[in-house]
Amino acid sequence: MDRIRVHGGRDLSGSVRVSGSKNSSLPILAATILCDGPVVLRNVPELKDIETMCRILRQLGVENHRQADGSLYLEVVDRKPVRAAYDLVRQMRASFVVMGPLWARRGRAQVSYPGGCVLGHRPVDLHVKGLEAIGADIHFEEGYVHVVGPVRGGTVFLGGNYGSTVLGTANVLMAAALGQGTTILEGAAMEPEIEDLCHFLNRCGAQVSGIGGHCLVIEGVERLQGCEHEIIPDRIEAATYLTGALMTNSPISVDAVAPQHMLAVLDKLQAAGAQFEVGKDFVRNLPTEHGRIRPVDVTTLPYPGFPTDLQAQFMALMTRADGVAVITEKVYPERFMHASELARLGAAIRREGSSAIIQGTHELSGAPVMASDLRASASLVLAGLVAGGHTDVRRVYHIDRGYERIEQKLQRLGAEIERISEG
Ligand code: EPU
Numbered sequence: 101m102d103r104i105r106v107h108g109g110r111d112l113s114g115s116v117r118v119s120g121s122k123n124s125s126l127p128i129l130a131a132t133i134l135c136d137g138p139v140v141l142r143n144v145p146e147l148k149d150i151e152t153m154c155r156i157l158r159q160l161g162v163e164n165h166r167q168a169d170g171s172l173y174l175e176v177v178d179r180k181p182v183r184a185a186y187d188l189v190r191q192m193r194a195s196f197v198v199m200g201p202l203w204a205r206r207g208r209a210q211v212s213y214p215g216g217c218v219l220g221h222r223p224v225d226l227h228v229k230g231l232e233a234i235g236a237d238i239h240f241e242e243g244y245v246h247v248v249g250p251v252r253g254g255t256v257f258l259g260g261n262y263g264s265t266v267l268g269t270a271n272v273l274m275a276a277a278l279g280q281g282t283t284i285l286e287g288a289a290m291e292p293e294i295e296d297l298c299h300f301l302n303r304c305g306a307q308v309s310g311i312g313g314h315c316l317v318i319e320g321v322e323r324l325q326g327c328e329h330e331i332i333p334d335r336i337e338a339a340t341y342l343t344g345a346l347m348t349n350s351p352i353s354v355d356a357v358a359p360q361h362m363l364a365v366l367d368k369l370q371a372a373g374a375q376f377e378v379g380k381d382f383v384r385n386l387p388t389e390h391g392r393i394r395p396v397d398v399t400t401l402p403y404p405g406f407p408t409d410l411q412a413q414f415m416a417l418m419t420r421a422d423g424v425a426v427i428t429e430k431v432y433p434e435r436f437m438h439a440s441e442l443a444r445l446g447a448a449i450r451r452e453g454s455s456a457i458i459q460g461t462h463e464l465s466g467a468p469v470m471a472s473d474l475r476a477s478a479s480l481v482l483a484g485l486v487a488g489g490h491t492d493v494r495r496v497y498h499i500d501r502g503y504e505r506i507e508q509k510l511q512r513l514g515a516e517i518e519r520i521s522e523g
Contacts, residue, residue, distance in 0.1 A: 104493045104507060106484030107516035108466055112350035114513050115382075118338045118357050119145035119504040120331035123409075124293040126194045127270040128300045128331065129153045129174070132162055133201035134278050135304055137326035138175040140167075144331055145504040148497065152192045156184060160198060175326070179206055186212035186243060192501075196224060197267050199247060200275035203236060209247040213240065219473065220434030226265045230256050230272035234283050253281025253320055262431050263402035264289040264314070270297055277306040279320035288316045291403040292361040296332045303327040333381075335361040336409045336475070337503060342366075342383060343413045344482045344510075346374045347420055349391035352513060353384040364406045371396045372417060395423035395460055400431050412438040412479035419447035420486060421460030428455040437472035438479045444469050445480075445487050466491040474502040481506065485515060492520075 120143030130153070132139045144150060154164050154172075161178030182202050189195045189212035202209035214224065228238055228245070235252035238245060253276060258264050269289040274297075276283035288294065290312065298311040304327045307319040338357040345352035346369055359366065359378050366376060366383065373394045377384040395418060400408040408431035418425040419442055429435050433454035443449055444467045448459040466489035471477030477499040484491030493499075496519070499506055507517045 101494070102496050102519050102521050104481060104496045104499070105490055105518050105520055106466075106481055106493070107490045108464070108485055108487040110485070110514055110516050112345070112348050112352060112485075112513040112515055115353040115355050116341050116509050116513060117355050118333045118341070119143070121145075121293060121296070121334040122147055122149055122502050123266070123336075124296040124331050125150055126153055127197050127267065127274070127293070127297050128329065129157060130197045130201055131274050131297065131300060132157065132174045132326075133160060133176065133198060134205050134274060134324045135176065135326045136323060138173060139326040140328040141172045141174070142170070142328070142330040144172045145334065147504055148501045149192055149194065152188065153195065156188045156195050156198060159188070160184065160202065182206050182208050183210040183244075184212060189214055193222065194267060196227065197270050199227070199245065200231065200271035200273070203231070203247040204251050204275040204278040207248070210244045213243050213245055219432040224268070226258055226260050226268040227271045230258050230268055230285070231275060234272065234276050234279065236275070251275050251279025251320060253279055253283045255284040255286065257286040258289075259287030266291050266294060269294055269316075273297065273308065273316060273318060274301070276318040276320060277301045277308065278324055281320055283318040283320070285316040285318065286314070288314055289402060290314055292332055292335065292358070300327070300329045303329055332361070333357045335365075336407060338362060338383070339365045339410050340413050340478050340482070340503070341509070342369060342374070342385060343410070343417050344485055345385035346372065346393065347417055347482055347486050349387045350385065350513070351387055353382055355382045357381060357383060359383055364404055365410060368396055368398055368406060368414065372421065393417060393421045393460070395421040395425035397426045397428075399428040402431065408432055408435060409475050411435060412475045413482055415439065415449070415456060415458060416442060416479040416482040418458040418460060419449070419464060419483065420462065421458070423460055425458045425460070426455055427458065430454070438476035441469040441472070441476065441480055442483055445483050445491065447483070463488070465489055468492040468494065471495045471498045474498045478503060478506075481510070481517070
């Protein structure tokens, strides 16, 4: 199993180009099941999770390959398969999002019920509620969710105890797009990735309005054709590099980004002392004379709030602050596995329910650590950049799920980072 070794304390500078959004690509890839005719997607990152989704789609009769210019070509060649098997869904929860499109285009779907995950209990009740509200007849059998019946449209409120659901919104939206009747999706997730999916669907001939808001109105259509579409930049990857820029007090420009998708994050990083030059598609960190980091409390929330997918990286930042910061998780109250690994590097972090209290320190020292999930591994790499000595991050397959060529990108900024293969 590979690990990533980071030698801390190097001066970083230069620019890093952000990849297309993983979490935007995944539901859009699933949406190709709905389309008659080829789809060409640009700016799809080369990541493990994308490979997994492409494999699932092949099993579901959607041929796909990378073209010479890097774009992804997809075309449905077989409409018979309706089953997404446990073996694939267990590798990536996001594959549950093929359910809506399979049902809407092929009349039925059988999708393995996703298991638990390190972020805690992750139910799919809202997906089920939403699909039932627009006509689905759903039952559970031998670990699979079975969906049949015509898509009829309807009105449904998709908010849950932790806000709305991103992939639940995607599932219902995709099914409603190719059905009969009108669907009113109240309490819809407002994440930019959902907006991107709406634009993709409309480009294919769907009629979705209210895009970007919490109420989506979908007039079902009889047919969706293929289209060409460019995936939005990955706001979490961008923010991860900006957090690293602030931690190392480095003149780093993060390019090919959509700053308007990162307002909550930019605001908190600025509160922590960052000075940014913000352009149309770049954010540049301007180092400060003292390089100090102020403690800032953060609460994760659904968009446009501070993203849970940046909580671990922000915690790494706060381990270096001049004082105490409180980070509260309101999306995944159990998502704190990285706290004990950061502690191995010398961070002082205490858990109080769904909050973590971090006492900043100026001394982190490198150690072997274990990544528990994708964002946790990013936080450990960031901490490694400022820790004395070297930090070995194990289980880096997590990072390959969501950060395209992270060690090359950091090397280009001047970091001393390498991947060590252990067969
Ligand atoms: N929830 C329910 N019932 C449901 C669905 C969700 O109670 O039926 C709860 C969840 O347990 C959680 C909250 O609602 O407490 C929000 O979960 P959501 O459904 O929005 O998460 P998701 O759609 O499964 C996506 C991202 C995650 C990201 C979350 C929150 C993708 C592929 N995944 O997951 O990304 O953390 O939204 O923003 O888009 C990551 O990229 O590292 C990652 C985990």
